[in-house]
Amino acid sequence: MKRSRKWRIVAGSVAVNVQIIALLLLFLLPILWLVSASFKSVDEMFSADLHFIPRALTLDNYIRIWNVIPYAAYLKNSLIIAAYTSIVTLIFSSLAAYSFSRFKYRGRKFIKGFMLAGQMFPAILLIIPMFIYVNELGLLGKYTAVVLAYQTFLLPFCSWALTNFFNRIPVELDEAAIIDGCSRLQVMYKIILPVAVPGLISIATYSFLGSWNEFIYTVTLMQNNYRWTVPVGLNALSNQYGVDWGLLTAGGVMCLVPAVIVMLFLQKFLIQGHLEGSIKG
Amino acid sequence: MLGDLQMNEKLLKGASPYLYVLFPLVVMTATVLVPMIDTIRMSFYQVSFISPGMDNPFVGLDNYRQVLGGSQFWGALKVTVIWTFFSVLFQFLIGFYAALLLHARQGMISTMAKSLFLIPWMLPGALAAIIWKLMYDGTNGLLNHLLTKAHLISAPQTWLSDPATVLGAAIAVNVWRGVPFFIIMIYGGLQTISKDIYEAARIDGANAVQRFIHLTLPELKPLLVTLLIYQAVGAYNYIDIITALTGGGPANHTMLLTLYAWQQAFAANNVSIAATISTLSCLSLVLIGLTCYLFAFFVRKVYRFLNSRPYPINKG
Numbered sequence: 399m400k401r402s403r404k405w406r407i408v409a410g411s412v413a414v415n416v417q418i419i420a421l422l423l424l425f426l427l428p429i430l431w432l433v434s435a436s437f438k439s440v441d442e443m444f445s446a447d448l449h450f451i452p453r454a455l456t457l458d459n460y461i462r463i464w465n466v467i468p469y470a471a472y473l474k475n476s477l478i479i480a481a482y483t484s485i486v487t488l489i490f491s492s493l494a495a496y497s498f499s500r501f502k503y504r505g506r507k508f509i510k511g512f513m514l515a516g517q518m519f520p521a522i523l524l525i526i527p528m529f530i531y532v533n534e535l536g537l538l539g540k541y542t543a544v545v546l547a548y549q550t551f552l553l554p555f556c557s558w559a560l561t562n563f564f565n566r567i568p569v570e571l572d573e574a575a576i577i578d579g580c581s582r583l584q585v586m587y588k589i590i591l592p593v594a595v596p597g598l599i600s601i602a603t604y605s606f607l608g609s610w611n612e613f614i615y616t617v618t619l620m621q622n623n624y625r626w627t628v629p630v631g632l633n634a635l636s637n638q639y640g641v642d643w644g645l646l647t648a649g650g651v652m653c654l655v656p657a658v659i660v661m662l663f664l665q666k667f668l669i670q671g672h673l674e675g676s677i678k679g
Numbered sequence: 680m681l682g683d684l685q686m687n688e689k690l691l692k693g694a695s696p697y698l699y700v701l702f703p704l705v706v707m708t709a710t711v712l713v714p715m716i717d718t719i720r721m722s723f724y725q726v727s728f729i730s731p732g733m734d735n736p737f738v739g740l741d742n743y744r745q746v747l748g749g750s751q752f753w754g755a756l757k758v759t760v761i762w763t764f765f766s767v768l769f770q771f772l773i774g775f776y777a778a779l780l781l782h783a784r785q786g787m788i789s790t791m792a793k794s795l796f797l798i799p800w801m802l803p804g805a806l807a808a809i810i811w812k813l814m815y816d817g818t819n820g821l822l823n824h825l826l827t828k829a830h831l832i833s834a835p836q837t838w839l840s841d842p843a844t845v846l847g848a849a850i851a852v853n854v855w856r857g858v859p860f861f862i863i864m865i866y867g868g869l870q871t872i873s874k875d876i877y878e879a880a881r882i883d884g885a886n887a888v889q890r891f892i893h894l895t896l897p898e899l900k901p902l903l904v905t906l907l908i909y910q911a912v913g914a915y916n917y918i919d920i921i922t923a924l925t926g927g928g929p930a931n932h933t934m935l936l937t938l939y940a941w942q943q944a945f946a947a948n949n950v951s952i953a954a955t956i957s958t959l960s961c962l963s964l965v966l967i968g969l970t971c972y973l974f975a976f977f978v979r980k981v982y983r984f985l986n987s988r989p990y991p992i993n994k995g
Contacts (some may be wrong), residue, residue, distance in 0.1 A: 414784040418792050421777055425855065428810045429798055431821050435813060444819045494703035501696030509700055516711040520916030522937040522957045526721065526944050527714035530731045550710045553703060582695055611803035613919040618945060629803035633923045636809050643813065650806050654798075661801045662794055 429654070436460070436647035443643055459648035466642070469649060471624050472631040475541075476610060476653075479627060483545050483609035484602045487552045491601060492594075494553075495560035496586050500572065510561075517554035521614050524550060532619055539625045547615040552608050556601045563597030564590060603664040610657055628653040721954035728950055742955040752956065754931055755939045756963060761846065762921075762935060763914040766853040770910060771903075773854065774861025781862065782869040793866065800859035804919030811852045812924060815839050839925055842932045849933050852920050857910060868902040869895070908968075915964050936960040 430450070435443050436459055438452040463469045498510050528547060529538075537543040567590060575585045591598065610627075617630050626634070632649050635642065722743070725736045746752050777796065781789045799807065814822045817837035826832045838848040872895065880890050896903075918937040921927065927934035927942065937960060944953035 411784050411786075414780055415786075415788045418777075418780050418784075418788060421773075421780070422792050422795055425796060425799060425858070427821075428814050428855070431814065432810050444816075446819060448819065448821060448824050490703040490706055493699045497696045497699035501699075503696045506696070509704060512712075513703065513707050516707045518912070519711055519715055520937065520961065522916065522918065522940050523718050523961055524711060524714040525941070526950060526954055526957070527717035527731075528710065529945075530728065531714070533728075546706065546710055549706050553707060557703060607801055611801070613803060613805045614922070614941070617922075618941075629805040629919075632809055633805045636812060636923065637926070646809060647813065650809055653806055654802050657801050657803075658798060661797060665794060665797060 432647055432650050432654075435643065436651045438644075440642070440644045443647075459644040460652075463645045463648050463652075466645060467631065467635060467649075468624055469628075469631065469652075472626055472628045472649075473652070475620075475625055476627040476629075479541055479544055479616075480606045480609040482541055483548050483552065484605040486545050487549065487556050487605040488598060488602055490549065490553055491556035491560050492586075492591065492598070494557040495564050496590060498557070498561045499564035500569075500582075500585075500590075513557055514554050517551050519550070521550070525615065525618055528615075529618055539620055539622050543619045544612070544616050545609075547619060548605075548609055548612060552605050556604060559604075560594070560597055560601055563594050567593050599664060603660060606660060607657060610660075718954045719958050721951055722958045724951060726950050726954075728948060731950065738951075742951050743959070746952060746955045746959060751931065751934070751939065752936075752959070755934045755936045755956075758846065758932070758934055759915060759936045759960075759963075760967070762850060762853070762933075763911055765850045766857060766914045767907060767911045769850070769854040770857035770861050771907060774858045775865055777858065777862045778865035778869060781866050793863070796859045796862050798859075799856050800863075802856075804856065804917070805923040807852055807856045808920045808923035811848075811855070812839070815848055840929050842929055845925060845929060845932050849921055849924055852924060853914065853917070856920070857914070860910065861906060864902065864906050865899065868899050872898045912964065912968075916960075936963070 434450050434452060437455050437457070439454065439456050439458060442449075442453055494513060498506065525547075532538050532543045532547075571589050571593070572585050575589050576582075580588060611629065612627070613629050613633070616627050617633070620626055620630065623631070623634065628649065632646060632653065635646055635649070720733075721731065723737060723739060724733070725738050725741075726732070727735075781793055802810075814820055815838040816823070817840070818835060820835075820838075822838070823832070823835035827835065836844065838844050876894055877890060880894055885893065916937055918935065918941065921933055921935050921938055922941075925933045927938050936956060940953045940956035940960060943949045943956060947953075
């Protein structure tokens with residue numbers, strides 16, 4: 399009797415885990431195929447019999463890509479824009495969050511509502527005037543233009559998530575600091591920000607990934623191909639007549655790796671922020 | 680005690696909060712509020728990229744007549760609704776199923792799986808499209824290879840150039856990329872449900888299906904509704920995958936409203952028409968949302984009416 403129950407638990411566990419692994423393999427199959435293809439020669443990639451493990455492993459695609467297309471420029475642009483975006487988002491969202499979390503003032507709810515509502519408006523509703531303004535300001539093709547455009551979807555979420563982080567820091571800390579003679583600005587960067595480091599990391603990660611993945615603002619505001627980011631460059635490559643799949647797969651893998659590293663490293667922070675956003679938002 | 684309270688009050692008031700919020704507020708106004716109003720404004724004018732200003736002729740509803748009078752807008756609206764509905768439906772079902780699996784047996788495998796499931800979600804939408812272009816390849820793509828081997832299809836299909844399959848193929852890519860989001864969020868929601876009520880239900884003799892319907896679903900309902908709305912709005916406006924996968928083709932079979940507007944602006948230079956389509960796209964989303972809300976409201980009313988009894992038999 400006891401034994402049969404134990405058996406049932408083990409069998410149930412196996413059944414669940416088998417399903418998990420099967421589903422996971424199904425989901426990762428395209429990624430694995432991309433990685434596998436990037437190490438194949440173009441001939442082997444499109445030969446009639448397909449193999450996961452390349453017959454003749456070659457690094458040719460990873461070597462050619464730097465010379466055939468300006469991949470180094472794409473990578474550089476992606477990194478600079480992502481870092482730039484993270485810093486700008488951090489500054490703006492921590493200012494907004496400090497104001498929302500630590501002050502009571504006329505119009506606070508309205509301003510908070512307005513900032514949060516910002517993320518409901520899709521890019522397509524904003525992008526035409528934005529292109530016109532950016533063009534008139536002479537910012538077309540400049541990093542600043544896309545960084546500002548990304549704020550439309552990053553700033554609302556990040557301000558809101560940081561406000562929640564700040565709200566969890568006891569106000570007594572501020573009080574003690576003010577009694578000790580700190581100004582309000584000093585309270586912010588000497589007390590609140592150091593305590594909220596996990597929150598700041600999660601905001602920075604979110605901004606970094608959001609920027610790394612962004613496509614439509616970049617393709618519109620960056621007309622010069624030496625200013626493209628990796629996704630935009632790869633898309634252009636994939637639309638050429640007679641696609642060079644060798645370059646495309648190698649470029650795709652190199653676009654994926656930084657995002658995966660950032661994500662897996664910081665997923666806990668990221669998920670926490672997102673979960674709160676969905677439950678309370 | 681009283682001192683503390685006064686201190687708190689003093690801390691929470693003051694003039695400087697406006698200074699802190701000023702810069703973020705200026706950014707949001709300049710990048711969201713002003714462009715949004717300007718898009719709507721342009722939909723009533725005859726403007727171009729060279730001369731976008733107010734000095735252009737005001738044409739009233741002419742642009743709207745032109746867009747709504749053509750067939751392309753209605754075609755794109757239909758594609759967008761199908762795309763959104765099936766994307767979110769399958770994302771939700773598969774994501775829920777996987778979240779339940781991960782929640783059912785927690786151990787090393789499920790912890791690792793949870794991280795790995797995230798990969799499709801965090802790669803760029805354009806890259807997701809490129810990966811699937813490789814999978815869908817008409818002659819020797821992996822999908823054709825596997826399906827032929829499994830005898831599900833007799834000959835390789837050109838998934839992305841056949842009007843019959845292209846929208847389904849594109850939705851599959853969006854589902855693939857969106858499922859992880861549902862997995863993680865629903866898994867997080869499942870973790871917050873207290874184990875005690877399951878134990879109580881088990882003792883009362885409720886089987887797994889009953890526990891799911893009467894405990895899990897009601898407990899998760901607020902989260903699920905939020906997630907579904909969030910993802911539906913996201914899918915309605917999501918442009919990256921389609922742009923990189925098909926560019927709206929073949930023959931507009933995957934032309935979303937957003938992409939239609941974008942192409943009118945940046946490929947055809949019809950700025951006024953593009954602004955009109957953008958405005959109508961958002962308006963249609965609001966109308967669909969409102970319809971769903973009213974529908975849910977009436978269904979609930981009818982349900983309550985049918986369940987109501989003249990005398991309350993069992994209170995509590």
